[in-house]
Amino acid sequence: MYTNNFEYLAPQTPGEAFELVGRLGSKARILAGGTDLIVLMKDKVISPEYLIDINNIEEFKGIKYEPGKGMVIGATTKIAEVEYSEIVKEKYYALYCAAGELGSTQVRNMGTIGGNTCNASPSGETPTPLVALGARVVVSSAAGEREMPLENFITSVRRIDLREGEILTRFVLPEPSPKSVSRYAYMGARDSMEIDCVNMAVSFELEDDKKTVKNVRLVMGSVFVRPLVSNAVPEILIGRKFSDELVEKAAEAAQSEAMPITDIRATEEYRREIVGVLARRLLKEAFAAAQEV
């Protein structure tokens, strides 16, 4: 259970970090909280020669909210900081819920929001609500920056659109419409320290009549190689008066879109069933909440 010998490097500025990541290339791995990385190193799945710890770089951490503009969350912000942020809870409720469900207190105090995305596990807790909330990621290097929707950044299982020399530096979340709400839920085999067999997030908004759906975005986790944005659910709901019948149609459509697999945590059939359960639950919860806004 020991890791290989590696050299530990702790840059203090973005410039130092970009120089190291660019120069050392595939010999190095970026270390954030280490809650995924060190496990893989102990299991000898990976054996990097260098670890580049990016936790000392002020520019890569913290939560900043500007009314009317939205929020920027630094990649090395701890999951616990997201969980305890009042402004995240108020404006981006689905993300607040997901952060509180990730691992244990210890894991949330070590693990970072950037690490959760870069690990690119289909069952990852925070990418699903981040995608539902319209988050974009910024990846930076000595050469400059690129920005893209988070759903494009995660390309497959454990695969992200990160080129040599780049670091994921921050998430950019748009200001939510004043009347929109968001919700998150997951299902796992037990109630603590489990890996989700399905998770889901919804952002939702009603017209002024409080009955007609103005906007909805439903995102599923752990039923595809990356967060899966439903195309069918908005088509069914937007512009129509919310009803149990429509919710049923939407839930069935989400089940048809899901592409789950059978693995150690759940069968394909069970996962598809849970997609329907969570879709019904979250859409109804979101509708009730949106009526109160």
Ligand SMILES: Cc1cc2nc3c(=O)[nH]c(=O)nc-3n(C[C@H](O)[C@H](O)[C@H](O)COP(=O)(O)OP(=O)(O)OC[C@H]3O[C@@H](n4cnc5c(N)ncnc54)[C@H](O)[C@@H]3O)c2cc1C
């Ligand atoms: C006991 C336990 C329970 C867990 N439970 C859950 C759970 O319920 N839900 C869940 O989603 N996860 C869970 N995890 C997984 C893990 O804690 C999270 O994925 C966590 O957010 C990873 O963040 P980190 O900062 O520790 O990443 P690290 O381990 O430091 O890094 C993960 C990967 O991302 C890369 N990386 C990290 N940051 C960057 C960056 N800014 N730019 C480019 N590459 C980067 C690293 O090189 C590495 O490849 C659990 C882990 C443990 C050990």
